[in-house]
Amino acid sequence: MISVASNLRLSLARIPAAVWRILAHSFIYGFALSIADILFNFYLVSQGYTVNDVGLLSMVSRAAGMAMGLPIGWLIDRLGPQRAMIAGVAGYALGWAALLQAPALPWLIAAQFVVGACYLLASTAVTPLLALVTKEEQRPLVFGMNASATLVVGLLGSAVGGVLPMLAAGIIATDPQSTAAYRLALTSVIGLSIVAILPVLARLPAVVEASDGSVAGAATPARHSWLMLIWLAMPSFLLGVGGGAILPFQNLFFRDQFGLSDASVGLALALASLGAGIGALLGAPVVRRIGLQRGAALLRLGATPAMLLMLTPWLPLAIIGFFARGFFIAASYPMNDALVMGATPPAQRGLAMSLMSLLWAGGWAVSAVIWGWVAPVFGYGPQIVAAAIAYALSALVIWSLRLQRSVGQAAA
DSSP states (O other): OOOHHHHHHHHHHTSOHHHHHHHHHHHHHHHHHHHHHHHHHHHHHHTTOOHHHHHHHHHHHHHHHHHHHHHHHHHHHHHOHHHHHHHHHHHHHHHHHHHTTOOSHHHHHHHHHHHHHHHHHHHHHHHHHHHHTSOGGGHHHHHHHHHHHHHHHHHHHHHHHHHHHHHHHHHHTSOTTSHHHHHHHHHHHHHHHHHHHGGGSSOOOOOOOSOOSSSTTOOOOOOOOHHHHHHHHHHHHHHHHHHHHHGGGHHHHHHHHHOOOHHHHHHHHHHHHHHHHHHHHHHHHHHHHHOHHHHHHHHHHTHHHHHHHTTSSOHHHHHHHHHHHHHHHHHHHHHHHHHHHHTSOGGGHHHHHHHHHHHHHHHHHHHHHHHHHHHHHHOSHHHHHHHHHHHHHHHHHHHHOOOOOOHHHHHO
């Protein structure tokens, strides 16, 4: 009997070279993003900006994604995912160059809008591009690898980003917390973004999905109506509702409910990140055994009992629940992406992914605002239950989808 490890090695050996190039891009680009995440707020504070200004710029970045979501989907379908992704990363680098030279808050806002929109363009285009260069049966593994790489490189980028200001300060002989040190450290974001383009500059050969009659019963998925596209994105909306109910308050939950120190809270959140990284890799073996749609739904459903474990007054069990929540969510969402990509014609994949991102962000924002008002009055219990219900409904929608599969799935 062939072992799981042997199956994995065989699957990895069959992955096209184009996929490895895209994964290399994702790793380098994710590295740049994680450095930006850890240093940008410090850079702003070093210039005398307040916490309110930091919050405003964060909102501008999210607003850019909300405002440009549908045009970005149209642009991906119009240009093709490879050219759209390259344009997005190039625009992201130019946006950061403008951010680091912005003389006042209005200029920062304008540059941050460009950065947010270009980030969404590049990140949204990755999934349709991976779908374009893979067969249906390869997508669960490939999408999971891409998600896991993004999570793992975030930890690496945070560690490296923390020491970059000290290195920059040594180069220009200044204080590590000075504006000049942070600005020099953040130029690495521009450089890494440019490097991230290099693996995907050359042509990436697409897998032909149109039916040629050689596979009985195979068919290219028909174009979807707007109603169907929105229904395909509904699991992402419900995922956002569940995430917005708990993740903005996760550190406060562990501190308030269990009296943990900041260091202990950080350890609990690190364990949750570890769970997510593992889950992103293990979703593919599950769907290989039970099928893509069923696997995506059941993995998403697993987040429901995991959330409910967080209601326990015993800390170890609550941490196990939080770890399992990250595991099941990270395992399920690349599988759901693979499901949607396989059931959507290439000409609509950019639009489908942008709708998924848009509705996810909208669900998150609405949920976070509502529970930000409710939690101080009723405590964390109701929002934990609400998040569990949202995950269960998301799984139910995935399970209920009636989708026409592409040639690769029909042949499998």
